Amino acid sequence: MRYVDEFRNSTLAQNIAEHIKAVATQPLKLMEVCGTHTMAIAKYGIKNLLPANIKLISGPGCPVCVTPQALIDSFIQLGRLPNVTLATFGDMMKVPGSRTTLEAERARGADIRVVYSPLDAVKLAQENHNKQVIFFGIGFETTAPAIALTIKEAMDLGLSNFYVLPANKLIPPAMMALAGDSEIGINGFICPGHVSTIIGSAAYESIAHGCGIPCVISGFEPLDILQSILMLVMQITEGRSNVEIQYSRAVNKEGNREAMECVNEVFEPCDAEWRGLGMLPNSGLRLRPQYARFDAAQLLGDCMQKPLDNGVCECGLILKGLKAPLECRAFGRECTPEHPLGPCMVSTEGACSAEYRYTVR
């Protein structure tokens, strides 16, 4: 068992698709809220296997895409302070702030490093005492434990030159906000596999039972996604709205207790702004008082720039699943991967990026 190839068998994929066709007799809207699912669905052509009455829509599952422009501007501004080294995940480098990108800033001489792990940023701080190293804390619940562990590491090492700009967000509050929106009209959620590894399936109970929308936690291989869609269709047909785990090899009801304890020690929930969704209560993470010295926001003080509205960009509607990438006027014209207007095209997991890369033209 190697956990990957076995779940890519195309004959089995076709077979699941046949079953979906047989069971799904009415129009259905199923939403995924995970950038990696967005990419996998596009890459494996999942939509081509489904009957026309099933619409797969992409929600705000890309943490890069839902980061408010003002926060990106703040991080860029931090990079302009003296003796600062910025550290970030690679997918933030090309995201447009109001005026510029991290990549453009680096070209102008700012010290910006792409890291694979937040722990690499702590190492940078250890090896460069004369620099203030600031890590951009982007991600959902999958990444929060790694960032929390990193901050604890910085605390244990007694570092005074390491900071995090907190930008973590929580998925269930966003799902709850979308579930209640009748304009979108979601019939079922394909839940994120690795977020669920951390938070457990119990986290979605209030959405399934409270909103009457079935939730299936899905893995990322084609067979996983197709089986999850079949499970959702079965629930809807049978009038059930439960939380089910398709990705049972990695997800259980309670989640990863050690990871959650680490997050809860360092962070606490706070209200957070989501690009496209606005302010959602208790949907973000902020540092607890005992870790507040690591918060990069204190370095900015009052010199915050106001974000500029770009006008043409329709990422807000795309993130809510109200518009598909192809329905955006700028898609493929003013907005391409080489010249992105908004985060949905820039991020490797954005809906527009996935559409552009994998659609046959």
Next chain:
Amino acid sequence: MCLAVPMKVIEINGNTAQVEQHGVSRKVRIDFIPNVQVGDYVLIHAGIAIERLKSEEAEETLKIIKALTE
């Protein structure tokens, strides 16, 4: 961003492990996987192991999928 990759544990040293898959080898933190063993497959995300993969569950999932052909 949610990308986590299954990798096999080759060696364990305190709170780190050496993991491998498809010729890639990397050192990761295993603080969140108590009782991890050499030979286990774990999901790696941003340099941290976030869960141990359960082979019995993987087999069971494939069994259910294959049963759809009958």
